[in-house]
Amino acid sequence: MLGEKAMLTEREGRILKSLIREYVATVMPVASKILAQKYNLGVSPATIRQEMARLEEGGYVIQPHTSAGRIPSEKGYRYYVELLMEEEELPEELQTLIRHQFYQVAREIEEWFRLATAVLSRMLRAAAFITYPRLSQPKFKHLELISIRDFLVLLILLLREAKLKEQTLVLEQALSQEELSRISRRLNELFAGLTAWEIREKKAELSPVEEKVREVVVELMEAEETEYEELYLEGLRHMLQQPEFSRKELALQIAELLEERHRFKSLISRIPLSDKPRAVIGSENPEEAMRNCALILGSYGLPDRASGAIGVVGPLRLPYEQAFSAVRFLSDIMSELIAELYG
Known part of the structure; x- marks a missing residue:
């Protein structure tokens, strides 16, 4: 950032x-x-x-x-x-047309998924994806470090979902309870309300002990995360027709990643969702094959209960305004439909 x-x-x-x-x-x-x-x-x-x-x-x-x-x-x-960037609403006529298409298809979630990805892919000439909803990602609430003896420390982690996690740490140097409490207070301020991904990406000057605590916190939180169960993908051909992917080796790497659904699901499962679309650009992507791509990721579903991911993958040269507007609009439609079906 x-x-x-x-x-x-x-x-x-x-x-x-x-x-x-x-x-x-x-x-x-x-x-x-x-x-x-x-x-x-x-x-x-x-x-x-x-x-x-x-x-x-x-x-x-x-x-x-x-x-x-x-x-x-x-x-x-x-x-x-x-x-x-000046994000704008999609033209009203286009919004009406898309909404009409959704209410024309059968009231089945798979049909909505196919239509959502087809609309995004055609609009942006990119690969579009959508997942089944999953339970909300765990978020950090509070951390305590308690001295047991010498170099041994008990880490107690409380998540916002009222889950309590514990793990013992072996430090390279003995610290007093006062020093451990000071570290706890600082990390509580830095990590409050964040997901594992956001904690890992947080820019902060940390001491070696604080960095070790961060690593353990991320590991404990990631163990609580669940991957998306199913993923629909449409428009890979549109994406690979872009001139940036004319090199055969690059196109093959990207195609393999997107077609190996478990790898791509694992990638987007690690990216925290919010109520607004977000961009992951080039080297911000943890997967090597995605370093020449931009990913626009939005969420849909029932707030604080379950949410799915929806978005597009294309070259760095994406039409970002249009991509953000389109993903946001399709996210809103899917949320409305899911609320009607399950709310």
């Missing part, structure tokens, strides 16, 4: 936004002249060129060849998604 000092100037942001939109549309490195001609940036090509050089220095864009224009980097896409 972005650091606190990663803010661009207003003009740099407008240039990065325009460059990403142009690259998403054309799949061609973007030159300053093109941005000056096609986007109302109010500055000369020379000024745009200087700003693009600064964006490159900051790691937001890349120049693939000496004579070429620039293309967005992972950092550029992440900045765009978090700070520049």
